[in-house]
Amino acid sequence: MTNSYILKKSVKSLPLNWYYDLKQYEKEVGKVWKSEWFYACHEDNLKEPLSYLTLQVSNFNILILRDKKGLVSAYLNTCRHRGSILCKEKEGKLKTNLLVCPYHQWSYNASDGSLVKTSSIITPKNFKKSKRGLIKVKMKIWNGLIFLNFNNKKKWNSKKVFVDYSSAFEKLKVQHYKVGHVWKKTINCNWKIFWENYSECLHCPNLHPELSDLVPIYGRRLVDVKDDPQWKELIKEPHPKYQGGLRKGSETWSTDGSAQGHKTKYLEDKKNFPGYIYMTTWPSMFLAIFTDHIRLVRVLPLSSETTEIMSEWLFQPKTIKDSKYNKKKVVDFAVMVMQQDSDACELNQKGVHNPIEQPGVLMPEEYEVKKFHDWIKKRI
Structure with a gap:
């Protein structure tokens, strides 16, 4: 032997x-x-600006998109109002650089996830728009491959x-x-x-x-x-x-x-x-x-x-x-x-x-x- x-x-x-x-x-x-x-996809799947795709990991849904400038971002596919899903389809293309919730029409900047506008008639004094942006998912693009991590402290090697x-x-x-x-x-x-x-x-x-x-x-x-x-x-x-x-x-x-x-x-x-x-x-x-x-x-x-x-x-x-x-x-x-x-x-x-x-x-x-x-x- x-x-x-x-x-x-x-x-x-x-x-x-x-x-x-x-x-x-x-x-x-x-x-x-x-x-x-964990692996998401090759970035060629997001060929054009404003294209997006979603993926399901157990009960978690993630949104990956390419903004109007061609930059790729990843967010939890969840509206910060009351938790509705933002993009219902598995893939598609945004009309503008805004993500608009299909439930109450809160809108977010696709480039950085910041809240742009709510649909309420007034904005309460104690409401902070800066605190209600989309939750980002840590991302690494390695040789064209998009990897994600729910742990923001995790380093890539x-x-x-x-x-x-x-x-x-x-x-x-x-x-x-x-x-x-x-x-x-x-x-x-x-x-x-x-x-x-x-x-x-x-x-x-x-x-x-x-x-x-x-x-x-x-x-x-x-x-x-x-x-x-x-x-x-x-x-x-x-x-x-x-x-x-x-x-x-x-x-x-x-x-x-x-x-x-x-x-x-x-x-x-x-x-x-x-x-x-x-x-x-x-x-x-x-x-x-x-x-x-x-x-x-x-x-x-x-x-x-x-x-x-x-x-x-x-x-x-x-x-x-x-x-x-x-x-x-x-x-x-x-x-x-x-x-x-x-x-x-x-x-x-x-x-x-x-x-x-x-x-x-x-x-x-x-x-x-x-x-x-x-x-x-x-x-x-």
Whole structure:
């Protein structure tokens, strides 16, 4: 046996009631989601001045907008009068640089959230307009990606935010990429179940036959060459199921494995580039870097047993402009895999309610699941 990533012994999983118990869910919302950085979207989703979008994190609704000058801001989507929601739609465009409450017509400056006007006939002497502006949500735009935090004291550190930070991402200048497609789905499962599924490949051969064909090592129920205790010997075998990476002749994640002539030189010149680079930031997002595109997947809890996932496909401007490039090939392949994962997560959720007092168990290949569990337990 040589040094490998796998667990040396089986360990207990999380208690099954952690996947549906409301008190546990509320604790996680308070200790995790209200204190950690979470991903919103790529700023290209707000293409024009006065465009906006909203997102739901548990019971909290957030408004992100680009003002008339092109600056991006984030606020709680709540009127400071009596708490009405301000923007009802998931996305749209303001008519002016004012946010007007649809209930009592209080209006706010979209640029700084300050209260401009109420609808009352008089203004009481003890009423302070300066104290009734919109509540800002802390925001960080990093390489074009918009991150938010309910904790205004939290500082940004990309190497700490990402549990597997790669310098490749910053060198790609992703702020200049364009959003080519967005896909959303609500899954009937606890948000942690999604992350557990993402973190292992024991399910890959039977649930992802197409993906296991494209990435042969997944067909061995492994995510990394070092998952096999004999990896130092096996890696000498000239086959991607032992060396990792894409199957021979494939260039990217797509229905036919072709990058359609759009390869990123920096990645192709990178030593031992396997065809993909993953970066993960708990609790809300992972991204996958491919030679012709980047896919970002956002994970947000809606309730103790429902989770919304959103996937964005980013392309270089020249790729988007190429009429011969068929982005449907990369989109369709990834959507198929995410749908398969969604079905698996819902299967998992249906079983956790049974009256089993003992928690589950993690097997050797599920070391990334254990890292995620340890991360959760440390925070709550």
